Amino acid sequence: MKKLxxxxxxxTLLKTxxxxxxxxxxxxxRCREKGCTFAIATARYWIGAERYIELLKPxxxxxxxxxxxxxxxxxxxxxxxxx
Numbered sequence: 001m002k003k004l005x006x007x008x009x010x011x012t013l014l015k016t017x018x019x020x021x022x023x024x025x026x027x028x029x030r031c032r033e034k035g036c037t038f039a040i041a042t043a044r045y046w047i048g049a050e051r052y053i054e055l056l057k058p059x060x061x062x063x064x065x066x067x068x069x070x071x072x073x074x075x076x077x078x079x080x081x082x083x
Contacts, residue, residue, distance in 0.1 A: 003036040009052055028056065040064065041066065049079065 004029070007013045014020060032038055039060035040050050046063045052059050061070045069077040 003031075003034075004039065005031055005036050006039045006041055009040055009042045009049060013040070014052075018033065021053070025056075 007016075013024065028038060029059070037059045038056070038059045039062060040049065040052065040056065041062040043065045044063060046053075046061065046068060049061065049063050059071060060067070060076075067079040068075065
């Protein structure tokens with residue numbers, strides 16, 4: 001069975017100063033070494049999450065309130081919402 005770690009950034013994965021602890025980075029690395037898929041989901045626009053995407057290298061990035069899904073630089077879903 002494939003395992004997935006899916007986490008928000010703000011007030012979840014990130015510390016209050018906007019950083020990610022070394023312990024958290026180590027745990028994520030060990031989980032990925034065991035075959036876990038890792039994804040982030042955030043209300044931030046992709047550009048606002050870019051530095052974390054570069055640091056964490058998630059398998060999937062769900063951004064912009066869930067309206068964009070990227071993986072490996074490729075867009076998989078873009079929802080256009082109209083008022």
